[in-house]
């Protein structure tokens with residue numbers, strides 16, 4: 001990545017809440033990951049409650065050398081460094097998520113679980129997903145969808161959603177009028193299989209239905225900064241609530257955006 005590309009990509013990430021970096025995986029490693037994910041899925045029983053996320057297989061790097069290789073993959077590490085995100089560290093594991101052949105869409109949600117914490121207002125990311133799609137994605141097979149900017153700005157949809165995953169959304173009907181709706185500002189994010197998609201945990205996102213006969217597999221790796229210090233690259237305004245945040249206070253977890261997400 002040239003320094004210009006890195007700067008532009010980071011700007012996209014900060015402004016939109018997501019970005020795409022091309023040519024991260026080699027064809028050879030991609031094949032290895034496909035083989036390993038198929039093997040892990042074959043040994044796994046898909047639970048009905050996870051149907052919108054498809055298979056939902058948690059794997060720790062320490063238990064699986066191929067997954068560990070992905071977590072240490074040099075091109076990804078280098079890309080994070082170049083973007084200024086070198087202080088993000090892996091959780092140590094990944095989740096294999098799928099859209100099965102003809103599988104249902106994934107509901108609108110965001111994955112930030114600290115909405116009571118003033119750090120929710122940070123204009124820079126604190127927790128991000130690294131998404132590796134193991135096939136090319138398109139609207140046809142249920143690519144990722146995002147609503148750019150919603151990591152920092154409340155929109156009407158925020159107040160209409162059933163909270164994500166175990167907090168409710170896993171148990172909704174496929175006919176839910178809002179959770180699977182088309183939203184005017186939504187953007188499809190079709191990517192090639194060798195790409196890396198970064199997303200801010202706060203961004204509203206979903207994924208379409210898989211209309212094809214092929215499984216669409218995603219390996220998702222959560223990464224976080226273990227500090228709330230202002231990142232070196234940040235030269236913009238620092239919101240008062242972030243500047244005045246008490247790092248020693250305990251903030252109770254919450255998936256529901258409250259006063260720290262303003263319209």
Ligand SMILES: O=C(O)CCC(=O)C(=O)O
Pocket residue numbers: 053097106111143144205206207218
């Ligand atoms: O399937 C995808 O593209 C996204 C998955 C996701 O965001 C999730 O399961 O939380």
Ligand SMILES: [Fe+2]
Pocket residue numbers: 109110111205
């Ligand atoms: Fe998500």
